[in-house]
Amino acid sequence: MSREAVHRCGSPDWEQAMAIAAAQPAPLPIVEAPLAECPGEVLARTVHTPIPIPHFDSSAMDGFAVAGPPPWTLENELPTETGSMARAEVPALGAGRARVIVTGGPVPAGASGIVRREYAQATGDRLDLIAGCPDTELETGRHIRRAGRESALGEAVATAGTVLTPAHIAYAAVAGFDTLPVRRRARVAVIQTGDEVRGTGIPAAGEVRDAFGPQLPAYVRLLGGDVVSQVRIGDDAAQTRAAIEAVSGGNAVDLVLTTGGTGRSAADHVRREVEALADEVLFGELDMRPGHPTMFTRLPGAACWQVGLPGNPLAAMVAMRVVVQPFMRTLRGLPPEVIETVRLADGAPGARVQRLTPARRSGRPGVTLGDAGAAGTDQTGAASGAWELCDKTGPNMLRGLSHADGLVVLPASPVAPRGSVSCLRLPWTT
Structure with a gap:
């Protein structure tokens, strides 16, 4: 039976949406993961x-x-004294005596130091x-590398909330x-909609190539x-409802991503079916x-x-950055991000509503922008760390995003050259 979902908020702006998304879930459970699986994961407890x-x-x-x-007096070199012998098993060294040792080998009790091989000469014993x-x-x-020189017993190896690197x-x-205690990875289901979407090859007139299938699992990672489930369905109400019900029951997934169907036309079934199912x-x-x-x-x-991601690919990627990324940060036990402020080299005109636009750091090498192939580089901006807007940034375009370092927020009022704007870095850039 259809029912009315509870509507909490109308049309938040991007910053309000980030806060709402970050406030919803509890951090995921803690699991003990083998070291090889830990790079990129979030340490759940400080380890000593x-x-x-x-x-x-x-x-x-x-x-x-x-x-x-x-x-x-040089003692005979023993095969067991080349570094493999445990420290407690190494015989003490008497006064006036010497013993061969290798890098990393345990230093015998009684040794006053190590003499490098090239500074010593043996004649008999x-x-x-x-x-x-x-x-x-x-x-x-x-x-001699003394025990505890790097870390004393009980010192922190890494603190809770650390995103683990290979060095950690x-x-x-x-x-x-x-093993290390980390937050379990979020389990995400993807439901892609659209009768006109083609998964391989060059699409015909009236068709579009699937931009979501290849990139959403990578983005989620x-x-x-x-992504533990990924299906493509047509623009059909019954299929849409069945697909959502199939992945949202029980504890199989933490998040369902749908693509397309969030408009208000007769062909947009995701919005109606989700509102009928949702609590x-x-x-x-979004405003x-x-x-x-x-x-x-x-x-x-x-x-x-x-x-529910919009069907236009750039619009969907912006929604991933504004809604999904802060939601996932909370699942991982990370605090809300601090919004960065950057300067816009050439400024920007005002718009009817706030726009999140792909932009890049001025003067970054290896990027060509514009129809004529001009680099569009502001060397003054590059020297002072300013940013410039990317070209080709319509909601159905991905070219500008492929050149971008982040999304800058253009307010309704004009931005003067070298004026300050908010910036959301893209997760695949540094």
Whole structure:
């Protein structure tokens, strides 16, 4: 039976929409993930090293562990004393004696330092320094990496909320971790609509090539989620309802992304069917361009939300940045982002409504803009970090976005040259 969904908000602007999206979900559950799967994930709890790093005194050089001043009596090199022997198993070194050691090998108790191989000369079992050896080679502790020099026992390896990099993973491995506590990745279902959409090859007149199928899973991965279901349906009310019901029941997915069908024509079935199914419509449209017909709802039953992306590809990408990215940040346990302010090199005229427009840093190499192939680079702007608007940025165009570093917000009032505007960086740029 059809029912009326609860409508919470009318037409928020882009900033209000970001706040609404970020406020809805609770952070996802914590899971223990193998280190190899952790890069890019968000650490859910601060982890502390269970050992000092390094956890034993080791040699920083190939050479000889020595005890006291030269000359030394050189002990026979033992195969087990080449670095594989545990620190507790290494025999102590007596005064006046020396022993071969390799980089990373455990330093025996009693050693006063390490003498580099090139500074020592062995004659039988006698080891001495070569002529011209620097005096520093005999300093106490020379070339010894002391236990705990990098990290003391109990120091933080990484703090909660850290987006883990390969460097964090390597550090955690050195500290002895096999897994780390991270937020479970968001599970996302994608429902693509449109009778006119062609999935491969060159579309015929009246058809359009599918821009969503290849890029949405990649976009979702950048935001910390996985597309676990992806279907394409026609412009049909029954198919639309069945597809949404199939993925939104139970706990299978956290977010449903639909493409197209959010307008108000007779062929736009997504809006009507979602409003009939949803428990709550957080907003039904946005007070911005492009992306005006974007909708955000909470589906019944489990903790599952739906974002209705417009059918125009640039409008959908803007909606992903404004609505889906802040929603996913909260799922991952990250705080709301701080909105950046940049200067617009050439300014911009006023518009009827706020526009989120692809833009790039002035003077960035490797990008050509404009019909004539001119770079359009403002060298003064480049020197001072200003931004410039990209060309070809209609709601159905992707060319400008492919050249962009972010979306700048153009207000209704004109922006003077080098005036300040808000900017949302794109997740695939640095």
